[in-house]
Amino acid sequence: MSQIFWCEVSRLRRSIYNPRIVQDPEKTRVLKASIAREGVKQPLIVYDAGDGFFEVLDGGRRLAAAAELGVERLPCVAIPAVDIPKHSLTIHFSQDDLTPEEVVVLVERLVVEEVFKSVEDVCRYLGVSKSWYYTLKKAVKRPENVDGLPVTTLELIERTGLEESKKQELAELLRNTRLPRDVVREVVKEVEENPGEVAAIVGKHVLSMPRPLGDNAVEASGKYTYIIRLGASAAEFTARDQGQTIWSVKIPLQDLHVVKRLWQHV
Amino acid sequence: MPKMFSKQSAVQALLTLGERLADEAAEKNLPQMVVGAGELRRLLNAGNRRGKSTLSLVLRRFAASKNFSTQRWSLEVVDMRKPIIVIKRRP
Numbered sequence: 001m002s003q004i005f006w007c008e009v010s011r012l013r014r015s016i017y018n019p020r021i022v023q024d025p026e027k028t029r030v031l032k033a034s035i036a037r038e039g040v041k042q043p044l045i046v047y048d049a050g051d052g053f054f055e056v057l058d059g060g061r062r063l064a065a066a067a068e069l070g071v072e073r074l075p076c077v078a079i080p081a082v083d084i085p086k087h088s089l090t091i092h093f094s095q096d097d098l099t100p101e102e103v104v105v106l107v108e109r110l111v112v113e114e115v116f117k118s119v120e121d122v123c124r125y126l127g128v129s130k131s132w133y134y135t136l137k138k139a140v141k142r143p144e145n146v147d148g149l150p151v152t153t154l155e156l157i158e159r160t161g162l163e164e165s166k167k168q169e170l171a172e173l174l175r176n177t178r179l180p181r182d183v184v185r186e187v188v189k190e191v192e193e194n195p196g197e198v199a200a201i202v203g204k205h206v207l208s209m210p211r212p213l214g215d216n217a218v219e220a221s222g223k224y225t226y227i228i229r230l231g232a233s234a235a236e237f238t239a240r241d242q243g244q245t246i247w248s249v250k251i252p253l254q255d256l257h258v259v260k261r262l263w264q265h266v
Numbered sequence: 267m268p269k270m271f272s273k274q275s276a277v278q279a280l281l282t283l284g285e286r287l288a289d290e291a292a293e294k295n296l297p298q299m300v301v302g303a304g305e306l307r308r309l310l311n312a313g314n315r316r317g318k319s320t321l322s323l324v325l326r327r328f329a330a331s332k333n334f335s336t337q338r339w340s341l342e343v344v345d346m347r348k349p350i351i352v353i354k355r356r357p
Contacts, residue, residue, distance in 0.1 A: 016333060022328040024273055101281060108336065112337035
């Protein structure tokens with residue numbers, strides 16, 4: 001192994017072969033605190049870029065944190081500037097905190113750049129099976145037909161412990177509705193408790209959302225269909241079961257706020 | 267701003283953005299395209315979506331670098347704040 005040497009931060013830059021696309025903000029914060037307290041203890045792996053700079057292959061986050069904290073010099077280990085893409089793959093492949101997407105993007109890129117002849121060649125080099133790689137790639141593929149969903153809803157679904165097919169079914173059903181976020185959260189929670197009844201649960205919540213019914217009237221359905229119609233002096237609250245009116249009450253408009261408050265105390 | 271989400275979603279947001287911009291560039295037959303905040307807003311916020319805010323969140327909190335390369339495109343973030351992005355299609 002080469003000797004450790006100290007290099008000025010101004011002469012270091014991140015290598016284009018560093019495969020990391022995203023970082024965990026929390027880990028970055030911890031790293032910065034650690035560097036501020038003890039400095040950089042683990043040397044960066046660098047190679048000579050040939051223009052007076054060293055490119056950092058492993059230690060991009062340490063470099064960024066140190067630069068932000070105003071550290072002047074960092075410990076580095078230089079490797080020969082040959083086969084850098086291959087070195088990058090070897091070094092980063094063993095790092096558990098790379099996301100599957102980052103691994104797949106790097107592997108595909110190295111094949112396109114003709115560093116390796118094929119994906120099979122990469123797998124042989126890494127000592128992993130082809131099926132392992134293709135399973136990873138399949139996992140990375142975005143599930144189809146969920147494009148219209150906000151990322152936050154997708155994330156809510158992702159966080160559940162549901163099977164992949166159930167997740168897709170739920171995402172597909174939610175895509176066709178426009179439920180508010182708190183209702184979506186309720187739906188996801190109920191589906192988690194009852195994974196067999198995804199469609200029924202989503203349907204129930206969609207029907208329970210108030211819908212306009214002509215002028216000055218809204219309806220929502222649960223076991224019965226409830227209708228509130230605002231008149232000139234009173235609000236009429238009706239419950240119907242299959243077209244039959246079960247009960248109906250009239251609340252004077254000036255007392256509506258009293259009823260609302262009462263309701264909030266139930 | 268949308269709420270926090272995982273870095274897995276962040277990386278997917280970046281990759282999706284790169285793919286969409288690369289498709290746009292391919293349609294217009296441009297090898298390189300500079301995309302500003304306005305264009306990003308039009309592209310990502312269509313249909314009442316919050317894609318642009320999500321992108322800002324991703325770039326400010328999650329991005330590990332200013333350059334991202336895949337087999338089809340490379341993307342350079344010139345300004346993280348606005349944001350301004352340069353997309354290059356790879357031959």
